[in-house]
Structure formats: C-alpha cells, structure tokens
Amino acid sequence: GSLAVSELAAKLHRESAEIIKKLFLQGVMATKNQELDKDAIELICAEYDVEVEEEVDVDVTDLDNYKIEDKEDDLQERPAVVTIMGHVDHGKTTLLDSIRDTKVTEGEAGGITQHIGAYQIEENGKKITFLDTPGHAAFTSMRSRGAQVTDIAILVVAADDGVMPQTVEAINHAKAAEVPIIIAVNKIDLEGANPDRVMQELTEHGLIPEDWGGDTIFVQLSAKKREGIDDLLEMILLVTEVEELKANPNRPAEGTVIEAQLDKGRGPVATLLVQNGTMHVGDSIVVGHSYGRVRAMVNDLGRRVKTAAPSTPVEITGLNSVPNAGDQFMVFKDEKQARQVGEAKQQRQVEENRSSGARVSLDDLFNQIKQGEVKDINLIVKADVHGSVEAMAASLEKIEVEGVKVRIIHTGVGAITESDVILASASNAIIIGFNVRPDTNAKKAAESENVDIRQHRIIYKVIEEIESAMKGMLDPEF
Ligand code: GDP
Secondary structure, rough: OOOEEHHHHHHHHHOOOHHHHHHHHOOOOOOOEEEEHHHHHHHHHHHHOOOOOOOOOOOOOOOOHHOEEEEEEEEOOOOOEEEEEEOOOOHHHHHHHHHHHHHHHHHHOOOOOOOOOOOEEEOOOEEEEEEEEOOHHHHHHHHHOOOOOOOEEEEEOOOOOOOOOHHHHHHHHOOOOOOEEEEEEEEEOOOOOOOOHHHHHHOOOOEEEEEOOOOEEEEEEOOOOOOOOHHHHHHHHHHHHHHHOOEEEOOOOOOEEEEEEEOOOOOOEEEEEEOOOOEEOOHHHHHHHHEEEEEEEEEEOOOOEOOOOOOEEEEEEOOOOOOOOOOOOEEEOHHHHHHHHHHHHHHHHHHHHHHHOOOOOHHHHHHHHHOOOOEEEEEEEEEHHHHHHHHHHHHHHOEEEEEEEEEEEEEEEOOOOOHHHHHHHHHHHHEEEEEOOHHHHHHHHHHHHHHOOOOOOOOHHHHHHHHHHHHHOOOOOO
C-alpha cells in the first residue's frame, strides 16, 4: 500500500517537514500530500528504527492464516499414515483386518477394536497408522478437499487376477498425490497364483521391482492365511525411514477429519487424524465449519485418552455440528479466538451456499446426483417424539442409491427451529419434519436461505420420498 507524507508523519509522531527533509536527504523530492510507495516508507521507517507492518485483509476463516511454523529443531519422527488401495475383491479389507487382528491385540491386551476410520499398530517398537477405508475414492475425495493424509500407499494386487482397471486407477491416484507405492501381491496361497505375471504387468505402469533394476518394493503375501504380513510392515517402516516423516509434538494440534457422524447420545462425533502437534482433552478446536472444545477422546481400542500425538487417529466429541471427511481442523490456544473463527467459518459457509445456489432440494436432487455434484445427502430429522426420530434416522441411513448415501447430520425432538435451518443451509441439508412444523422464524429463514423442509405424518412416506427423489422418480407436487 501507499501512504501520504503527512499520514506517515502522523504515524511516526513527527512533523511532516521533518519527513520531507529526510526524504530530501535520501534524494527524494516530496510534498506533504505526496503518496509514498512501499520502498520510500521503509526507507524512512528504517531511519526511526520502526518496523513496517503492512496491513492486509486477512481472511479470518482461512485456517492457513493461523498456522504456526515449526523450527527444524523442533521436528521429531512421526509414524507413517498408510492407505490400502487396489481392485475390488483383491483383498484390501482382508489385509486391513489381518494386520489389525495380528498386531493390535498382541500388545494391547484387553483392547476391543473400535472402527473409528483408522487404527494404529506397532511393529518392532515403531508405530504405523492405517486408514480403515480402503480404496482410492476416499483417498482422492479427501485430496480434493485439500487434505493430504496418506504418506504411503499399499497397492494390493491379487496374484490370481493380476492388474485390473481399478488397480490402474489406484496407481494413477497415488502417483498424482506423489505418494510412494508398495506393492502387496496377495492371495499367493491360491493354486492359480502367478506373482511373476503381476510384477510383469506392473512394469507397464512404471512399477519395476528392485530385482529387475527398478525401485518399487514388492511383498508377496496371503492376507487370508496371514502370511507375509510382517514383511509388509517392515517394508512400510523402511519407506517411512526414507521419507523422513516428521512433526512437532510440542505445539497445538492440527490435522484432518477422517470421518464424522451424529451419534444419538454423544452428539457430533468426529475421527480426527492429528498430523502435527498434540491434541489434549479440553482443547478449543475449529473443525471445518464446526467448532467446540474437545470433551472426550477415544482411541482405536475404545479407550479414553487424554492426549493424541502426531499421526494418531482419535474420535472426539464436543463439536457443535458434524464436519465433513477431509475437513481441516486446528486447535487454538485461545478459546475465544476458536469460537470467533468457528462462527465466522459457519457464517461463511452459509453465505457461500446462498450465493452459489448450491442448495440441495429434493426436486432437483436426482439431477445433481447424475451430474456427480452430490455424493452424500445430508438430512436433518425432527419429530414429535424421540422414538420416531430414532426409527426414521435408522431407516433413512440405510438408503443408498448408486453409491449416494444418506447422512443424518442432526436430529431432534420438537418444532423445526431457525437454528435447524441455519445448520441445513451451512451443510446443504434437507430438513425432514415428522409430525412437527417449522416455527415462524424457521419459516422465514428457510425462505431466505432456500432450505427445503419436507413435512410428513407417515414414516414410510418419508423413506419413500427420499428414495424416489434419489432415483429421479419424485412425483411433481401440486
Ligand atoms: P476387497 O474388495 O479388496 O476389500 O477384498 P476382500 O478383502 O473383501 O476380499 C475378497 C475375497 O478374497 C474374500 O472372499 C477374501 O476372503 C478373499 N481373500 C482375501 N485375501 C485372500 C488371500 O490372501 N487368499 C485367499 N485365498 N483369499 C483371499
């Protein structure tokens, strides 16, 4: 920016004449009202030992503006975060399960595994974190939200089937993310297993084994028979070492949402992957467009924990709404600041939705699904009695049409309120009222926010309506 001589003088608590004289001595002829550029301002400020701080419009909703830079000395090794990818039926889920079953229970006696979207194991005294949702769809949908959580990709290829279309897709997704790939040639216990053919086929995609002069690590295993699991884990540790993955555990936590949903008893529940810093119970946190204080943290063994170090997944409660997978989160030292940023983000979300007209309405849901604009249908369910809320939420959550799922982000007993509408607006949700109506404020808000409220008196009609809307078979309304 620029500043007039008189303005600069005022800021420095000097007379304009004095500044003009200084400028003159520097070879700059100036009058009182003359605008000075950044260089001239800096020149004068340097004379008075004053540091120039440029005023810029900071986006208060951009978490990047609150990021703390780490000093190299503060960084310590952290566990790798691993995603398992590959063609359908090649054994991704089986591999995830056998790693967890063989490793988690070994050390942690009495632990009961909880599916929170990610888990951590220990091999040779070192930890490894696995994301529990196999496949590149989840991987890339997170990346499309700006979240890079995966450090290493395991590509599972069945030795009896070889490279298939989704194998190639997975390779491309991992390459696009510049993530190192380890090949797990699976099902070597089968009669028709032909690991050599798999290796041969993969060379066509630039994945060449070390024995053949390349640098791709291949591990042969049987996920089902639990053979070769240790080899794979050792290779992961090897790659981890090469990658020099680091984080600073001694700072406020930040990271990414792995998954989130509304829990009947606990409210919004989110699995967070801490990517830097350490998270503590009681921390003030902004997560996507929701915020709150970390009320409780539960790890992948269902145990309550008080802290979560880098690369650790934990399930937290205490947020005011349900964030999205792939959302960034950040802990703020100052509770007030967290609330301000959180509120601003929520508000921003509402405005963006309003201006982009991105609002989902049941009438054009099918079109949006077809165009791939909608992947989840967010619903808010309100009813007159608790039992109906539960029954409806349970049946609605089962609906899935062409990979598009229903996601209940909020439920409640009683009339539809303005706050329900704001939440719907912020989350592109449709509100379902069962034997309840919107109050006056909610009605007004729904109109201005363009939020779709559907009112019903019979449960199966609700289910039917949502299902038909997803299939593009909604009856026109008269
Ligand atoms: P995903 O679709 O990639 O998650 O594959 P799954 O893990 O569901 O496995 C598909 C099928 O392959 C299941 O019937 C598994 O039992 C079977 N399977 C997985 N790993 C192995 C293995 O190492 N050997 C054999 N014989 N079968 C396996």
